Structure formats: structure tokens, C-alpha cells
Amino acid sequence: MKISQVGINKVINMYEKNNRNIEKTKKVAKKDSLEISQVGKSLSSFAAQDKKEISQEKLEKIRNEVAKGTYNVDAKLVAQKMIDIMKGREI
Template sequence: MDIKGIGITNRINSYNKISTNKVNNVANKVTKDRIEISKEAKALRDYGIDKSEFDREKKVSEIRTKLSNGTYNVDAKLTAKAMLDHMRGIK
């Protein structure tokens, strides 16, 4: 008959066996990250922009021309007001 002692060495060995089994079990699992964009988020993507009224390329071209001519001016108060209105949810 094999009688195992109750000394510290046996306790450490038992702990190591359990720890190794847990690590091996975790290592065998393969997980994949996944992201899903909700319907609401997709709808918000184009919120407030009517594509027929907004021509991005034309607007960028106009700004570039004004910048190169030195005629592009921005009203800081109007910009700040628009930003605050946007944060407050006012359109």
C-alpha cells in the first residue's frame, strides 16, 4: 500500500498539478474578437446629412481655393455656437 505524506512537499506538488491543468485548459481554448455595429449606429452614420444636398468634394474644393487665395475666414463665435448647439442636441 502506498501512503502519501501530508508534508509541505506533497501539498505543493498537488497545487502544481492543479495549476498546470488549469493553464492547459485555458491555453486550449481559442477565442476570436468580434464586433457588431447595431442598426441604430448604422442609421446615425448618415444622420442629418442629405447626400443630395451635400457635395463633400465640392465643399473641400471651395475651401482649398479660399485657403490658397487667403480669403477663407471663419467666424469663431458662429463655430463655437454650432458646437455647443450640437452638444446640447439642438439642431
């Protein structure tokens, strides 16, 4: 059986063209990545530490006021917070 008009050069060219298309596809298929700098990491841990320290200070102040009997609560603020939490506005 003889196949006409198909030379070895044509076959090689088709192979190379197909190979280039595959390489382009491989280059396009990159994954997204996220890198956080050391400064960003340190800021994140710093913020978390501040919140804990402030919370401890506030907690101690409230404990002392409750122990002394001088702790006063604004009923309107408590009611507003309860409504906000129930409506999902604030957690």
C-alpha cells in the first residue's frame, strides 16, 4: 500500500506543531499561589497579642468592679448588642 503526498517532512512538522501546542498548554496551567511576607506574619501575630492583652485588662477591670459592687451596665447597649447578634450583624 502506498500513501501519496505524505512526506517525512510533513509528518515531522505536524509532530513539532502538536508538541509546541502541548508545551503552551502546560505553561498556561499554573496554579495560583499566595505568599505572606515575614513583616505581614509578624503584624498578624502582633495584632492577635494586642487583642488578648486588651481583653485581659478589660476583664480584670470588670472583675474588680463586680467585686466592689460598682459595675454598671448600660441597658440600651446590652439590648442593642443582643439585637445585633440575633440579626447576625455582629458576632
